[in-house]
Amino acid sequence: MxxxxxxxxxxxxxxxxxxxxxxxxxxxxxSRQELSAGQLIQLLELEQANASQHLAVLRSKRIVIARKQGNQVFYSLRDRALGEILESLRGYFQRHLREAKADLDEVRRMEARTR
Amino acid sequence: MxxxxxxxxxxxxxxxxxxxxxxxxxxxxxSRQELSAGQLIQLLELEQANASQHLAVLRSKRIVIARKQGNQVFYSLRDRALGEILESLRGYFQRHLREAKADLDEVRRMEARTR
DNA sequence: AAACAATGTACGAATAATCGAATATATGCA
DNA sequence: TGCATATATTCGATTATTCGTACATTGTTT
Structure with a gap:
């Protein structure tokens, strides 16, 4: 290439x-606020180890910054542009809502079948 | 969740x-222009099958639109927002250039070692 | 129809991503 | 020091991605 x-x-x-x-x-x-690992775990209802693994991925790509304070680690987005990208996908989703909904429905059907 | x-x-x-x-x-x-599969293959120096597989991924997520004309298939980005997202990453890259360069250097070192 | 050109699909092997369980590493506090 | 709390890492099993090779499909041309 x-x-x-x-x-x-x-x-x-x-x-x-x-x-x-x-x-x-x-x-x-x-993108809304700085949060500790623990707070993220609670908010998103994640397994501790799993959350830590995902945070490691985000750290390794420098998408996220970790600030250690005492016992805990506070995370924040490194660049607000990433938040804006996430936000702009909301617009994308709106624009293609009809098809996106069809996609989501299909996802749900797949889920239903797999359970 | x-x-x-x-x-x-x-x-x-x-x-x-x-x-x-x-x-x-x-x-x-x-994001610059509509292109046929063949043109993409030539431009990016891809294997035909490989290109087709990647295009299938992009199609399945509706990132790309396929327009069949006679013998060939012309592709285009479905939403210019995606092009803008790509573009905004260029800014992101510039902003974190020093660290990004370090990352790229590391990638290159890894590559050199693996060869 | 036969040969050709452009593209897509199926298959299997190799590699990478994901998850939970267990364990490790701080840091704080009694 | 000893124990609790917060977070990270390792390990093994499972699943998903990626790639090349071979083949299928569709449209074009002779």
Whole structure:
């Protein structure tokens, strides 16, 4: 592949890091306010280890900043642009609402079948 | 997880679909202009089957629209917002250039070692 | 119809992502 | 020091992605 392959990988890494519902949820919460790991766990009803793993992914891609204070670790989004991207996807979703709903319905049907 | 889990999955799906360097490259080309599968293959120097698989991913998440014309299939980005998101990541990259460069360097070192 | 061109799909192997359980590493406090 | 709390890491099993090879499909041309 020609040109700046490494730059593409960089971008792809960021997308990929956000390519999981739990990490989306974390990023959305953090775009509103700084939160400790524990608070995130409580808010999103996550397993402790699982949350920590997802936070590690976000940290490794530098999407999130960790600030240690005493016993706990406070997380925040590193760049507000990421919050805006998340926000702009809301618009995207609205714009394609009809089809998006069809997609979501299909997801639900799949879920129903799998249970 | 509370609240609209399905909506998060929807968003995560979009990120995940863009979470691969080849698909980023495809999306970036298509944000500039409509292109046939063959043109993409040539531009990005991809294997035919591989390109087709990546295009299938982008189609399945409706990131891309396929228009069949005679023998060939022309692709375009479904929503310019996606192009803008891609563009805004360029800004993100600039803003964190120093660290981003360190990341890229590390990627390169990893690559060098693996070869 | 036969050959060709462009694209898509199926399959299997290799690699990567995800999860829960258990364990480790701080830090705070009695 | 000893114990509790908050967070991170390791491990193994499971599932998902990715890739190349081979084949299928569709439309075009002769």
């Amino acid at each position: 020609p040109q700046s392959d490494a730059l593409r990988r960089f971008k792809a890494d960021i997308f990929q890091a956000l390519g999981h519902p739990t990490r989306i949820a974390i990023a959305e919460e953090l | 509370p609240q609209s889990d399905a909506l998060r999955r929807f968003k995560a799906d979009i990120f995940q679909a863009l979470g691969h360097p080849t698909r980023i490259a495809i999306a970036e080309e298509l």
